[in-house]
Amino acid sequence: MLKFLKQVTDYTKEAVQAARFIGQGLSVTFDHMQRRPITVQYPYEKLIPSERFRGRIHFEFDKCISCEVCVRVCPINLPVVDWEFNKETKKKKLNHYSIDFGVCIFCGNCVEYCPTNCLSMTEEYDLSTYDRHELNFDNVALGRLPYKVTEDPMVQPLRELAYLPKGVLDPHGLPPGSRRAGKLPEEILEEAEGNGAK
């Protein structure tokens, strides 16, 4: 009899505990309801990509020496370098250069290894098209610079989390002059140089 009563009390305790946990969970979800949405409403609002963002690759035709280093360091040998040897000047002459961004993994190896810095990363990331072949950029398309998010009058630029002041989690309605947490790279450099001079 006592054992049965103990079972009943244990069972009741468990049930009450379960109910308390459910209440706890409900209070968490209820608390979330009064928080501000963190949605970035994409075509109208865009996050500002960071300085080291690896977006669509930019190519400067005139700087290229057709060395094909970019092809060699590419994991899938993606860049197509079409050149011919000019016998008179004894130099390679670049005819066409193209990268297919439908295949590119944006690893940035080509940019890293390019001896003449004719390749660089842009902050363009919205590369959607109706036909995948349109993603195969030739040297003209590669030479175009993307519209900067901060200068586009159609777009409300929003800062990324790392660029917000300390303790702020929401990029909406930030006062104009607010600084990000920590020192800026330039300031760190300046300080280091100042110390070196001493």
Place this chain on the structure above:
Amino acid sequence: MNSGIDLQGSFIQLLVDLGLSAEAARVVWLPLPMLLVLVGATLGVLVTTWLERKISAAAQQRIGPEFAGPLGMLIPIADGLKLLVKEDIIPAKADSLLFTLGPAIVVIPVFLSFLIVPFGQNLLITDLGIGIFLWISLSSIAPIGLLMAGYASNNKYSLLGGLRAAAQSISYEIPLALSVVAIAMMSNSLSTVDIVQQQSGYGILGWNVWRQPIGFLIFWIAALAECERLPFDLPEAEEELVAGYQTEYAGIKFGLFYLGSYVNLVLSSLFVSVLYLGGWNFIIPIEVLADWLGVSESTPWLQVITGSLGIIMTLLKAYLLVFLAILLRWTLPRVRIDQLLDLGWKFLLPVSLVNLLLTAALKLAFPFAFGG
């Protein structure tokens, strides 16, 4: 007791005065409540789907629908129109008769149950003697439709979903009915109007929640399970069964299932508010308020205010419960099928039986408080 506004009586009286016979006037009256139920239930569902999207978004720190109308309020209409104009596909190897019949059998009983939802003394379609038991018996028709849909789809996920739906509905029907029996015992009647009547008089203190707290919880849990709402949405468990018995459905038939589940949610919330939260009663009894203000109870404008306040209170209570159901959806993880059946048979059933016994004992011991 004052009967308040009698729409049917005055409508028929009006037509008779215009020169129609009493029978003809009745026939003219008949389709009006039916239309009202259909339109009212559908409107309730539209509001509920919008609320579901908005509240879900808020609980997840999103915005939710925003561009379709002010605050995205046209989203449910867009949803409905989309489902209406989509192609109606019947899979090649499916049993087309049962496949078509399934959604209808699921939806019709749910709409029929609106017959006995009271919004005021005379603001209901029919005050049946069996009242609340009509709903309980009608709600056990739905699993047949679900099983039919699952079986006719000729798809293993659909069949599993249909079987789960049937098992779940049948196991949770019993605690649901038992907690309703406890209420009926206290009110000495099955009629929904009598049940609300019995709770009125003391304002918020007279509501059945205080006398039936266990019954209230059991009813709410069982009602969520009956509606296949999230902690108990096993029949549709996306991760396991694609969409359960709805997998093969498209277009308006899928829309009917969708409509049916939301109407069921609204209906269950309405019944919780009728059975446990005092139905159309205000927090303070209207009669007391009228006494304070020195207004006679039979004043026409007071009756109009009482009537509209009754509708508002019923809907407010029901939608508070809908809100709770949506919040629960984002709080609780889905239970496994064995946990679901354990909860139903090993916890809710004995507890609801104890609750019934307790109610009977209390009714004998304190007849004044428990409706002797």
